[in-house]
Amino acid sequence: MNVRSLGALALSCAAAWGLASHAAEAQTSVTLYGLIGLDVASTKRSNGPPAAIAEQSPGLTAPYWGIRANEELGAGYRAIAVLESFFQPTNGGVGRTSADPFWGRNSYVGIAGPFGRVTLGRHTNLLYLAEQAVNPFQASILFSPLVMQTFTAPYGGAIAGDTVWNNGIQYTSPNLHGLTTTAVYAPGGFAGADGTYNAALSTLYAGGSLTAVATVQRTRVVAGVASPTQNAYLVGAAYDFSLFKLYGAVQGLRTDSTDIGAHTYEAGLSVPLTSQLSALAEWAYTRRSAPKNAVTARNTGSAGLDYFLSKRTDLYLVTVYDRLSGYGTAMTYATGIRHLF
Template sequence: MKKALITSALGLAAVSAHAQSSVTLYGIVDAGIGYQSSQTSLGSTTGGRSAVKMVNGIWGGSRFGLKGSEDLGGGTKAIFQLEEGFNGATGAQSVTGLAFNRQAYVGVTNPTYGTLTAGRQYTAYYTLLSPYSPTTWLTGAYGAHPGDIDSLDTLYRVNNSLVYTSPNFHGLTASGSYSLGGVPGSFNAGSTWSAALQYLNGPFGIAAGFQRINNSTPGGGAWGADSTMSNGGAQTAVSGINNGYQTAQAQQRVAVTGGYAFNSQWDVSFSYSNVQYIPGVNSAFRNEAIFNTAGAVLHFKPLAALDLAAGYSYTRATQSNGITSAAHYQQFNLSQYYSLSKRTGLYALEAYQRAGGQTLAPNKAGTSTSIINATANVGDGQNGAPSSSRSQFAAGVGIIHRF
């Protein structure tokens, strides 16, 4: 009898332990048709042609993932997330060679003490500023600030990262992150670190953050493979906007985002960012380059199933490296989203950008730069194929399903 009771108790304990753990499989599949005017290769200012093509992950990046938690007692839980991005049109990995390129982390969370995670993940800067990013309603592909130069879209994921986020204290949340470069002889080389604050009070919210990204190559130059914010040695988010500054020794970003909901139908968000590309002795440019961007998005929900949004942003660079007419970019965006159900939706997107002034482009060897006319680069979906002229128009329609 005693043995039976013990066996029964152990069985109940196993059931209880199982009930306190959870693992969820989730994902998104997003596919559509897009049009882009004046498409050329990065760094070229000639030969632009329009293109109609199948587009993938425009409203929400196609992905699948696993996330879960285990109750450790006392309110503390162990948590993990593994997330892989893929191309729904071809089935290929979104980043070759990275099985879980979007996120791969493990950590612990407690409602009193906060959350600490380790692995490949987003920085504190992005996580707290992103609720008011232009990408929320305009998407990153068409609606991110030109080239996503201010890292308010999901392109900037960081390896070897430790992230701490505090509990919400009367509307205030703080977060900090540090990513170890692991370069022998240097604690700083290749590292990425950031800090951010977010305050929420009813219909109003605001966030501010700082982020620094260090090249693991001493003195700048080719982006080192040990740089924590890179994909296999390639610098993240190189575009027609920052192509001439990709050999920087470091990048710094300071940004403020916020928003206000007027009622259940209307809300507005705003953002400002200051981005600095800092040269080293091996960089192909010699003077610090600074880009300032300001933008706003107006969101309208006339029906329960319909979301409409319009956005505008203005980006302006400083005069440096021999440039006397600073590059500037104006971008206009519209979006329409119709919910067929809680999990499935149809969308349409339109964007136009006009560039002016001058910027830098690297030569073929990447060891020096030349001054060229600034060319348009709508959002970040056109980073590898910007315009060959000062103007670019992009539009797309598609379907998205979440599971």
């Protein structure tokens, strides 16, 4: 069965599941949702090839679609399940790249209730979620300097693993006056090597004008292969002053055996110019050692305008400055559109 057939089958199953669920039990729901977006960009990084103009996604957000199921079990408990797939609107391909599995964004099942939530499966990485809370460009791997310098290899991203982790057992606590804690344990499945696993812990406070997050993670499995231990952390916050919102974060990592280390400092700003138009700006500086006597520094800055035509559709214009020590300055320019459904 080819990828198109799989997609059609998944959509058909979602529709049939939803109809059957509502017919059999009013307290069961299935929702189809997603985001499609792309942009046209002239892209150039400091240590990269000459600028190239192309239509691209992910843009501000990687396009995806998903199916969410909820079933009320009584006494405040629910069975929950999520299946989400990335896709490429530029060519119709599945995944962010061909390396992604079909359900590449999230795929998990679990129970939610007064105790919080426990899910098993593939989950978005907690460090990546923490970064989204403390930068104005949120999840963008192309326009958020913090995310670019963490997860994008061409921009020096040295974090071990992807923005999504496999084989996760994840617990999220109840919301206590704006405070939640999430922990994940992802066993590697290597016989006789129980210590080869990934783990992360993240605490988030979101109340009133303040958002603050602290996250730590230990990575020993990358793409199903045992890897050198890497420890990473992020501490950051955002504060909404009504007239503008400020963001800031400090992040670090150290990889055993290779002695690769990196420290990143980030600051951001968003300003609502009108009810529909916002100005965004962010800067990140990363000092990386690999090994300690070979130090490089990278400065990346982004500025943009985001105009909402409606609650679900926006247009954006972004420019990115990039400078790696020992190389010249490079500029990227992009304009694009996103639509939530």
